[in-house]
Structure formats: structure tokens, C-alpha cells
Amino acid sequence: MTKKILIIDDEPDIRDYLMAVLEDHGYITHSVDEKESILEAVTTLRPDLIFLDIMMPERSGLSLYRELRTTPETANIPIALLTGVTSDTAYLRTAISKFLEEESISSTSRFIDKPIDIPELLSSIESLLHEGRDPSDVAT
């Protein structure tokens, strides 16, 4: 069955780009920005995977992440976090992990950096879809 991926990002160009790449590789895609109701979108679309941007002006990706994980209907959908901050600053990942620990939220499996490396993106999707949600896989 064709997998459905939901993209949540405030930048229209990023949404369009990701949708084009994923559709070209045989996925069904939908995208929303953070202003819309995420829970509604997820419940309606029932995606197999969610791409979630962290730094968004109207609402931070992390709070959305928390919301998704603490809602039973959406708690088990694999989520990859998109981030534009340079991967040199490891503090970001540590901070996020720490935050999630404090809030007792299971961590995500994947961080995807921008600019996007397409092969890496595709392999991440594959492993996420096959592993399913992996609570013990802490982001590094």
C-alpha cells in the first residue's frame, strides 16, 4: 500500500519541495503549516509518517511534537524532525532530548537537516516506516 506522509512546515517553498520529491518517489503527500489544526489533519489523513519542522514562528515544532505524542490517536505515528540549525551545534539535539526527558515524552527517531540531502531523506523514510516508532532510539 502506498504510504502517506504528512509534512508540517511554515515555509511554502519547503512544503512544495518536499512534496515534489516524495511524490516523485511514490509517496502520497499532504502538507500543512503550523497555523492549522494539526490533530485534525492527522486524524483525517491518517499518515504513516510525519515530517515536522521545529523552528516555526507561530508555533514551535516541539510543542506540536508533544501534542502528537500525548494524544492516543497520534501517539504511535513515526515522526522525523526537520531542522535548519547547523548540525554542529549539538546543544540543540541535547537540549531537545533533555526537554523531552523532562516532559516524559518518548523521543523521536530521526533528525533531518536542511538543506536536504535527498538520498539520506529517502533512506530515513524507509527505516522509519519499517521500524515503526522506536521509543528507545534516543536522538543524538
Added chain:
Amino acid sequence: MLPPKQVDDWIKNELFDGVPIGIVAIDQAFNIVYANKAFEKRFGPWQGRKCYSVYRNRYSICPQCSATTAFKDGKRKVNEEAGYDKDGNLIQYIKHTIPIFDDDGDIPFLIEMGIDITESDQIRREYELLFDQVPCNILLIDRDFRIVKTNARVREMLGNLEGEHCFHGLKGQTHKCSECTANQTFEDGRLHTGHHVWKTKDGKTVHQHVISVPLRLIDDSDDFDFVMEMAVDVTQTLELEDGLRFAHSFLETMIGSSMDGIVAIDQSGGIPIFNPAARGLFKIEDGQQVLKSDLTSMLPKGLLERVTEEAGPVFLPETAIRSTDGEMIPVRLVSNRIVIDSELLGTAFFIQDLSEIRQLEDEKLEAERLAAVGQTVAGLAHGVKNLIAAIEGGMYMLSTGIQKGDVDRLKKGVDMLQRNVGRISAFVKTFLDFSKGRAIKVKLSHPEDIAQEVVENYAAEAKKLGIILTHECANDIEPAPIDYESMHECLTNLVGNAIDACRVSDDGMGTFIRVKTYEKEKVILYEVADNGCGIDYDLRKKIFTTFFTTKGLGGTGLGLLMTKKIVQEHGGTIDLESEPGKRTVFRISLPRNRLPGIVAEDED
């Protein structure tokens, strides 16, 4: 040999009453039987009176009566006695007692003769007092250079030296001093002075200024056997002189080597102290003289008058002096009056050059700004990466569009490229502007006006969102040199952020933003407080501490970082107080003395 007849007659008839010595004859019952005129003159009527009554106003025989003894042993006596004259005055006399023998060998009468020594006795007593009590050392030295007599002071200091050679007793030497002052006097009979060093019993050395004079017993005689040496102890004076010399030299060295300028002006307008550091500070050549008029034009206006008027020191922590080449130099200045025993002697100034400190402060500001820029780079990378991703997206669209022959996709790709390339340019330009450290333009402004304008700008939007936006300001803030536009930008950023925070707040009810402008202890303060505590806002603050907001790239996108930079350029600080879940306050502090352009020259 026999006297001539007239002389003999005079002796017989006149001598008794003519002699200037009191003579009486007393009998065994101590009655005065006969007395001469001199006696009567001295003691008054004597007829029928007892000797002890007349001499001493007594009613009985004197204890140790010399007459009683003379009556018994028939021997002459000489005694020094005291009694009262006819007026009751105490007198002293030397009494000679001579028994008169009759043919049987008995002594019917005694002759008593009294020589008045009252005056000479007084003189003698005075002399003795003087000799011992006078505050100098006195010695009598004979021609053998032996010490015949010393006064009490010498005895206290050196012990009993009578009989010793002076050079031995005073100095512990075995032979005469080469510069012997006494010797000089012995040779020419004149007064001589000298400086000698004696050694006391405890081995201490004392310095004496010695005067030696011949002791002539008869005036105008060339002969004399003794020299009197009078010596004044100058040890302490010498020590004081040494101490003074040391203190003077010490002080001169300190003033000369001080790194701060030290200047003193005396009451007549002269400048006794103008140390090398001061010369360097005011840029005055070494040989050049400095006049009070010069100083008046170089020191801050009105300072000299103020110092002479004020009782205590005048302290100017940050002021400026004008050097001879017209340059204004930032200095710290302390000045004080020089007063001794309520007399004003002059004024002193201590001047510390602050230019280096100023420079260090400027460098620190610059370093902080650069650090902020460095921080920005990391934070901004995010923004850029989004843009780059979008450009890559555009490229992807183009290339896949061409592959698929999908015109819509092609169009989309071109749009993406154009849009994002434009955005990158704008972005880079803004960033470059930021990192350049553009000079701010200050003018005297009312700080509260800026805040008021920003609040008014946001009034409509706040109302629409149901946020209560207020501005509280004090009316008595003095105008200050501020870059109006830049500070406006800062406050706009802060209020804008606050509005975003409130908008996102979960409860959406009763959110407020309080802007406050006030001054405390010469620091101008802006506060922007909001109670918008939306989860996201908190989160953002917790994780991203580089004062960076990602509110789209349409605006400057540098938000808080720019605010921080502008505040720093004003010499101020910005800090953040946050009670998670309750409220947030951004506070801009602008100390007046750090505002740009404040260390200005006197506007004469």
C-alpha cells in the same frame, strides 16, 4: 706703730658708732648692755631688752645659743644666723662672738658682731639655683683640663665627673681633643664655641653645642684660672633635621615618580609642585614654566574657585582636562585645600588619566558586539539554510520538471528560485549592515517619547487581539543623548515580541503588555513586561538563548540581536527576567554616564 693723734682720737671716739657693722655687748643674763649705731639702725631700740628678743623676737633663749657656749668655754665663735630686723624683715648675718675676760678670768660680757649677708646670700642662692636648673650643661674646668665643678644636669647625664679630665669624663678619651674649645679660651681669654660629641654612661652619644668663657673673679683682670663651659644638647635637633631631610627626600621621590599628575598652587599663585606625570598629561615640556593662568584654562571650568570655597575635597570621577595642544583628555580628578592650623596655604590636585580605561571600555564594547555577531552567525545559519533548501527545491523542480515535461512544475521551480534568491540577497544585506557596526546618531531626546510612540503604533493591533497595552512613564526624566530611530527599533522589537507571546498564549484571556520608562540612580530604564506565557514562547527561550527570533524573514529577522546591539552601542545592557508560566520582562538599562557623547568639552 702708733696712729696719728687725730686718727687715734677718731678711733677712740667715733669708731664704735661709725663702723657699718652691728656690735653689741651682752651680759650673762642675755641683756643687751651696750650697742652701736649700726646695730640700732638695724634692730631698733635695745635698751633693757634681751638679745633673743631683739634679734629674733623671741621670749626665751634660742635653742643652740652660741652665747651660752661662749660664756662657758670662753672661745670665739663664728656662726651664720638669721633674725628679724626692726621692721620684721628676715635678715641673715654672720655673727662673731668674742668673750671679754676680767682680771679673775671670768667672762662678764660677750661682744657680738653681725655682718649682714642677706643680699649676698640671696644672690648666692639664686646663682646656685640657676647653676643647677638652667637647661644646659655647665662645667668649670681648670688649666689642667680637670673638671672642678658641674651642675646637676651634667651629674645626671654623666655622673660625678669632678676631678676627671674633661676629655676623659665627657668623651672617654685619653688625651685632649684637637678642637678643644676650652683650650682656645684659655689661650686668648675670649668666648669660643664648638660642636662636641659626648658619651653618656649608657654609651649613648649626645651632640652638644659648646660655649666656653673665662671665669674672671676680678673684672678687667687678664688672669683667670677657670673656664666655664656651657653646653646645649642639640641631639634632638639633629635628629629632627635628619628626619626632615628624609621625609622631604621621600616625598620628592614619591611625587616625582607618581603616575598620576600632582599639582599644587600656593596662595600667591605660584606653582610649587607640578610633577612629571602632570607635565606628561598636560603635554608641557620639561623646561617650560607653568603659570596659574595656564592651569586655569586647562582645568575644568570653575574648579579652582570651587576648591577654595569648599571645606572638603572636591572629587570629579569623570571629567576632562585640556592639554596644551587643545586635546580633551578624560581624567579623574581630586582636589583639596592645604590648611595648616586654620591657615590656607594653597590647593593640591591629583589627576588620573582615564584615556586608557576609556579605550579599554571601547574595546570591550567592540568585543562584545563582535561576540554578538558570532552568536548571530550560528543562529542565522538556520534562516539561511531554509533559504538554501528552498533554492535547492527550486533547482529540483526545474530539473525534474524538464525531465517530466511538466510545465507547471517548471514554473513553480522558477518562481521558487527567483523568490528565494531575492530573499537571500535581502538577508545577507541586512546581516552585513548588522555586522558593520554602523555609527549611531545621537541627539538629546526625551526617553519616554520613544516608548510612547511605539506603544501608540501597536495600540490598534493590541486592541484587536484583546491585549491590554499600557505605557507608564515618569515625567521628570531629563533629556538624554539617544539615537531616536535605533531605540525606536529596539522598543518596537520588544513590544512586537511581547505581542506575539501574548497571541500565542494558551488562555488568551487577560493578557497584557506593560511598557515602563523611568530613571533610577542616573540610569534610564525601559521595561517591557508581558504575561503571555504560551508554552511555545517559553520553550523558545529555554532552548535558544541567542536572542534570535525567527519571525519570518520579511522583517530584519534579527530582532532581539539587533536590539541588543543597539543597546550596547548606547553603553547600556539588556536583560531578561522570566518567571516560567507567569510573566516575562525585558529590561533595557542605559546609565547616563555611558551614553554616547557624554564626556564632552566645556561649551565655552
